[in-house]
Amino acid sequence: MNLALDMMGGDFAPLEAVKGLQLYLQHNNATVYCIGDEQQVRALLSEYNLPEEKTVVIHAAEIIGYNENPTKALKEKPDSSISKGFQLLASGKVDAFLSAGNTGAMLVGAMFFLKPIEGVSRPTIASVIPKIGGDTALLLDVGLNVDCKAQHLDQFAVLGSIYSSSVLGISNPRVGLLNVGEEEGKGNTLCKETYPLLKDNSRINFIGNVEGRDIFNAGADVTVCDGYTGNVVLKLGESMYDIAKSRDMHNDEFIRRFAYENYGGTPILGVSKPVIIGHGISNDVAFCNMLLLAQKMIETDVCGTIKTAFRRTGTSAS
Amino acid sequence: MNLALDMMGGDFAPLEAVKGLQLYLQHNNATVYCIGDEQQVRALLSEYNLPEEKTVVIHAAEIIGYNENPTKALKEKPDSSISKGFQLLASGKVDAFLSAGNTGAMLVGAMFFLKPIEGVSRPTIASVIPKIGGDTALLLDVGLNVDCKAQHLDQFAVLGSIYSSSVLGISNPRVGLLNVGEEEGKGNTLCKETYPLLKDNSRINFIGNVEGRDIFNAGADVTVCDGYTGNVVLKLGESMYDIAKSRDMHNDEFIRRFAYENYGGTPILGVSKPVIIGHGISNDVAFCNMLLLAQKMIETDVCGTIKTAFRRTGTSAS
Numbered sequence: 278m279n280l281a282l283d284m285m286g287g288d289f290a291p292l293e294a295v296k297g298l299q300l301y302l303q304h305n306n307a308t309v310y311c312i313g314d315e316q317q318v319r320a321l322l323s324e325y326n327l328p329e330e331k332t333v334v335i336h337a338a339e340i341i342g343y344n345e346n347p348t349k350a351l352k353e354k355p356d357s358s359i360s361k362g363f364q365l366l367a368s369g370k371v372d373a374f375l376s377a378g379n380t381g382a383m384l385v386g387a388m389f390f391l392k393p394i395e396g397v398s399r400p401t402i403a404s405v406i407p408k409i410g411g412d413t414a415l416l417l418d419v420g421l422n423v424d425c426k427a428q429h430l431d432q433f434a435v436l437g438s439i440y441s442s443s444v445l446g447i448s449n450p451r452v453g454l455l456n457v458g459e460e461e462g463k464g465n466t467l468c469k470e471t472y473p474l475l476k477d478n479s480r481i482n483f484i485g486n487v488e489g490r491d492i493f494n495a496g497a498d499v500t501v502c503d504g505y506t507g508n509v510v511l512k513l514g515e516s517m518y519d520i521a522k523s524r525d526m527h528n529d530e531f532i533r534r535f536a537y538e539n540y541g542g543t544p545i546l547g548v549s550k551p552v553i554i555g556h557g558i559s560n561d562v563a564f565c566n567m568l569l570l571a572q573k574m575i576e577t578d579v580c581g582t583i584k585t586a587f588r589r590t591g592t593s594a595s
Numbered sequence: 596m597n598l599a600l601d602m603m604g605g606d607f608a609p610l611e612a613v614k615g616l617q618l619y620l621q622h623n624n625a626t627v628y629c630i631g632d633e634q635q636v637r638a639l640l641s642e643y644n645l646p647e648e649k650t651v652v653i654h655a656a657e658i659i660g661y662n663e664n665p666t667k668a669l670k671e672k673p674d675s676s677i678s679k680g681f682q683l684l685a686s687g688k689v690d691a692f693l694s695a696g697n698t699g700a701m702l703v704g705a706m707f708f709l710k711p712i713e714g715v716s717r718p719t720i721a722s723v724i725p726k727i728g729g730d731t732a733l734l735l736d737v738g739l740n741v742d743c744k745a746q747h748l749d750q751f752a753v754l755g756s757i758y759s760s761s762v763l764g765i766s767n768p769r770v771g772l773l774n775v776g777e778e779e780g781k782g783n784t785l786c787k788e789t790y791p792l793l794k795d796n797s798r799i800n801f802i803g804n805v806e807g808r809d810i811f812n813a814g815a816d817v818t819v820c821d822g823y824t825g826n827v828v829l830k831l832g833e834s835m836y837d838i839a840k841s842r843d844m845h846n847d848e849f850i851r852r853f854a855y856e857n858y859g860g861t862p863i864l865g866v867s868k869p870v871i872i873g874h875g876i877s878n879d880v881a882f883c884n885m886l887l888l889a890q891k892m893i894e895t896d897v898c899g900t901i902k903t904a905f906r907r908t909g910t911s912a913s
Binding site (some may be wrong): 354456493504505509 | 727
């Protein structure tokens with residue numbers, strides 16, 4: 278298994294990436310392509326005694342900063358660590374690409390270098406949500422598609438279900454539509470149009486509408502909504518975690534489960550190969566978990582399952 | 596000052612309404628029209644020693660239940676406590692109407708009996724949001740208008756600003772547009788169309804986009820969004836409070852400020868007279884605070900200020 282890791286992404290790069298890689302390689306076997314400033318990366322790999330047979334350093338002369346325009350930066354910086362990572366992934370040299378760098382550049386890069394899986398009209402990003410009962414659920418889209426049609430949400434439901442069962446290990450995941458009330462017929466135009474599609478979709482286990490109060494409670498295993506709403510919910514949840522931490526409530530078992538490090542980043546679903554976006558403030562544990570998530574996505578062949586699902590049904594949406 | 600209170604609304608009606616009224620009348624002067632089952636209400640008013648000169652019992656032979664269709668129920672139950680309350684308000688006998696009963700019936704009743712203020716195309720409901728720094732902000736719309744146009748959000752900004760300054764006492768309240776990023780040009784179609792309207796609106800103090808993470812943090816004093824998103828955020832916030840309570844975190848000063856009792860219910864903004872919707876689980880403190888809020892809305896003449904603002908500018912939206 279070959280993984281490509283952007284060593285220059287994240288606020289504490291490349292140190293935390295190296296430390297995370299060290300944690301990961303202690304217990305796992307993979308060849309990791311470390312993309313970044315060769316001199317800096319080599320020095321740190323050596324300092325942290327990382328095994329040479331498991332690491333390949335790929336020099337990237339440039340970095341795409343957090344505030345750069347993604348499309349412009351990808352065009353103008355072919356030697357950036359993000360561009361190089363996607364080149365490696367597209368060429369087949371590696372099986373997954375991971376970065377805690379510029380999120381927009383990762384999204385644009387995934388579309389440009391990999392393209393969506395045939396039949397998937399809108400790749401999507403999902404966030405893992407801790408449930409009060411101990412379960413782990415999925416919310417999508419969380420920001421890639423701010424304007425959606427019903428057909429897109431219908432596809433998100435399939436993508437989320439496949440990811441939930443393959444990667445999170447939830448069998449026959451219950452799918453809910455985020456709405457303002459439980460009854461069929463509730464909601465805005467998008468919800469009203471989406472509900473019948475989900476109800477008729479034999480590939481998912483649709484349980485109906487779920488509300489804002491259900492997101493962290495029982496609710497569904499996979500909750501679908503447009504990316505505008507999902508992004509608001511995601512950032513609100515993150516801020517609640519930060520508030521809880523700042524007020525000494527982070528020792529609570531439920532609150533602790535919000536810690537971003539645990540989730541290893543956000544996968545882009547619907548592109549042909551595993552691409553994982555890490556949090557800007559990723560520490561060593563976060564990088565290690567990103568690598569573990571990539572490994573799991575490869576081992577479970579979640580992208581292959583998605584390809585088969587969308588080829589079989591020929592679902593189309595524009 | 597004459598207030599009409601639905602004694603039959605709320606899970607603990609009419610007892611908690613009576614106890615709340617008792618709390619209120621201890622320190623305030625108003626005549627309260629108590630609408631409900633005459634026998635039950637009279638017995639409780641007497642049991643709790645409520646002053647006869649400050650209470651008028653209005654018999655209502657019917658109740659609109661929580662699960663009834665609002666429009667149908669209002670038509671078929673003219674003798675319900677909610678219908679009678681609106682009749683009193685529309686006729687001018689009382690200056691405000693308050694109920695913790697069927698929310699939908701309260702919304703439909705407000706539109707049917709009172710109609711929107713001239714120039715207001717969409718009355719709206721707002722929720723009070725506690726900020727981590729101690730301030731109190733407003734989020735609107737929180738569910739009355741699930742599909743919105745930019746012009747509606749522009750009007751919500753004005754309605755929210757007037758309420759925030761008149762009732763919450765915030766001078767020159769900062770208005771934010773709930774969005775997925777801070778920069779102008781971010782967001783879904785609705786946000787992109789709303790931003791320039793808010794920017795050009797000289798009647799508000801627009802500070803730009805705010806994100807999900809800003810809702811409980813610094814952010815804006817008045818945050819506007821469509822009612823679908825606002826409803827999801829509101830219910831998510833309520834569920835976080837419930838979770839915090841269930842996990843013994845409710846002694847935290849910030850968490851305590853989420854307690855619904857403190858806010859005295861949700862006003863409908865943009866109709867000609869004060870209408871306040873209470874929480875279904877309202878207790879005595881909640882009822883008392885609903886009455887105090889009604890009193891404040893009358894004393895500050897917030898509806899009159901809204902009328903003047905919309906007459907002056909002739910803002911129109913459809």
